[in-house]
Amino acid sequence: MQIPDIHIHPDFSFDAHGSIAQYAQAASTMGLEEICFTTHLDLDPVRKEADGWVNINGVRFPSDNPAWLVPYLEQIEQARCQTSGLRIKSGLEIDYFSGVEDLLAPFLSAYPWDYLLGSVHCLEHLAVAEHSQGMAYLSRHTPAEVACATVELTLAAIRSGKFTAIAHLDYLKRLDVPGFRQSYQTALADRLEEVFRALVETETAMEINTRAINTYQLGEPFPGRDALQQAFRCGVRQITFGSDSHRPQELANSFLQAKEFAIQAGFVSVTTYQGGKIERIFPLK
Numbered sequence: 202m203q204i205p206d207i208h209i210h211p212d213f214s215f216d217a218h219g220s221i222a223q224y225a226q227a228a229s230t231m232g233l234e235e236i237c238f239t240t241h242l243d244l245d246p247v248r249k250e251a252d253g254w255v256n257i258n259g260v261r262f263p264s265d266n267p268a269w270l271v272p273y274l275e276q277i278e279q280a281r282c283q284t285s286g287l288r289i290k291s292g293l294e295i296d297y298f299s300g301v302e303d304l305l306a307p308f309l310s311a312y313p314w315d316y317l318l319g320s321v322h323c324l325e326h327l328a329v330a331e332h333s334q335g336m337a338y339l340s341r342h343t344p345a346e347v348a349c350a351t352v353e354l355t356l357a358a359i360r361s362g363k364f365t366a367i368a369h370l371d372y373l374k375r376l377d378v379p380g381f382r383q384s385y386q387t388a389l390a391d392r393l394e395e396v397f398r399a400l401v402e403t404e405t406a407m408e409i410n411t412r413a414i415n416t417y418q419l420g421e422p423f424p425g426r427d428a429l430q431q432a433f434r435c436g437v438r439q440i441t442f443g444s445d446s447h448r449p450q451e452l453a454n455s456f457l458q459a460k461e462f463a464i465q466a467g468f469v470s471v472t473t474y475q476g477g478k479i480e481r482i483f484p485l486k
C-alpha cells in the first residue's frame with residue numbers, strides 16, 4: 202500500500218509544470234492509490250504582481266477571481282474519469298496572512314473541498330524563504346523573530362478553522378543564510394508546543410512535506426526529526442504526506458525516508474480526507 206501523496210501542484214500553479222491529466226497518468230503508472238491536487242491560492246493584495254495569478258492552459262489569470270476554479274475542477278473531474286484505480290481529491294494550498302479569511306470566502310463556498318492546506322510562506326509580505334527577500338527581512342529582524350512571526354501566523358491559521366492541515370511547519374529553515382538556520386530552529390522549537398497543542402485542539406492535521414529532503418537537500422522533511430518527535434509527544438496523531446511536487450516526476454518523492462522519520466517519532470498511520478473530513482487511515486507499516 203503506497204502512502205497517498207496529497208500535496209501536488211499541477212500547472213495551474215505559476216511555478217509548476219505538468220497538467221492535471223499528466224499527473225494523474227504518472228500517479229497511476231507509479232501505482233499510487235490516491236493523490237490530491239493542491240494548487241496555490243495566493244491572495245495577498247500586496248503580492249499580486251509577484252504571485253497573485255494562476256495559469257489556465259498556459260494563460261495567466263488573476264488568482265483572486267474565483268472563475269479559474271471552473272477549469273481547475275473540470276480538469277480534476279476529467280482525470281477522475283480517465284484514470285481508473287486512482288482516487289483523485291480536490292484541494293488548495295492557501296498562503297496564510299492576516300486578513301486572508303475574508304478574501305477566501307468565495308473560494309471556500311464554491312466547492313466542497315476535500316483538503317485545504319494552510320501555509321505560511323511570507324512574513325510582512327516577503328517570501329522569506331527566497332534568498333533576496335529573506336535577506337531583506339533579516340536586515341530588520343533576528344532569526345528568533347522570524348520563528349516567532351511564523352508561529353503567530355501558524356497559530357492564527359490553525360485557529361481560523363479554515364484548514365484541514367498545516368503544511369511544512371518549519372518551512373523557513375530552507376533559507377540558506379549563514380547563521381540563520383540553527384538560530385531559527387532553536388527559537389522555533391521553543392514555540393512549537395503551542396502549535397502542536399492547537400493542532401490537537403482543533404483536530405487539524407500536520408503535514409510531513411518531503412520537498413525538504415529531495416529539492417532542498419536538508420536531510421529531513423518539514424517538520425524535521427526533533428519537531429516530529431515533539432509533535433507526537435504533544436498528542437498530534439493526524440498526519441498527512443505531501444511531496445509538494447511541482448512536476449509529475451516528483452510525485453511521492455522521498456516518501457520512504459519520510460516514513461522512517463514518522464515511524465521513529467511514533468506515528469503509526471496517515472490520514473486522507475474527503476470534504477474536509479477524515480476518510481481513510483493508512484497504516485505506515
Ligand SMILES: [Zn+2]
Nearest residue numbers: 294320322368
Ligand atoms: Zn508551500
Ligand SMILES: [Zn+2]
Nearest residue numbers: 208210294445
Ligand atoms: Zn506546495
